[in-house]
Amino acid sequence: MSQISKAIFAVLNGAQTVTALVGTRITPEARTQSAALPCIVYAVNEDETSQALTGAAFRQAKIEILCVGDTAAVASSVHDVARTALQGVAGTFGGVVILHCLHEKSLSNYQVPMAGETTGAFLYSAIFSVMYQN
């Protein structure tokens, strides 16, 4: 797991408002098929190094938080608590020093049933810009 993935997981998993809704169902990259909902899936869309003349200065990442629910309302509720938990975060999380975490945008969607599933899922995703120490 990458540094920034560890940090994002630590922030979400450490927020009681988030775990009150999704429990331990916070996973990287993909959700477990047929697992209970709601859940959160997080992914690293970009992870860039900002260079100084003498080497790496810091890193900047774009993180996507995908909130999945049985209904649009549930997905929206999970999104809201996750966004609040991450917005403006700074400090050490999962051993990584986050310099800032800023919400950029959110969007909703619907996922048709996956193989073996009878119902689809409502999605509410949020993109964050995260600056952190190398």
Next chain:
Amino acid sequence: MAAGTSISSYKSRFTTGTIAGTVTNIGISPSVAEIDVTGLSDTEKQFVTGTFDGGTVDVSCNVDLSTAVVQPTSGNSTTTSFVVQFGSGAATIFVPTWGFSGYIVKTTVNAEIDKQVTVNYSIQISGAITVASAATA
């Protein structure tokens, strides 16, 4: 003409003189005045050069928590010595160094949304620039 051997800017730095922050850019641009000495009978423009001006050295940095940003000081007549080494390479490679004396005459701190805090320094060179070369470590 044979191709030259380029050097990377990687590890360019001040080897003498302290700059507060993590340096991301160094620019030095000395100049001389152009004096037009064209006579009425000349069919082409004629020039001579005037006094050498070391100009200002523009240095861009990321502000560090551990170092305070330096401000210009008024009434300063004691210059600070600086040496900039451009690039790096193997221990046997020689890279250019530019040495000069000067004063920090302008400091600009910038804070922008979703960016690191930066500082730009302008160092006014007083006197000559000594160009040499140094073996890199």
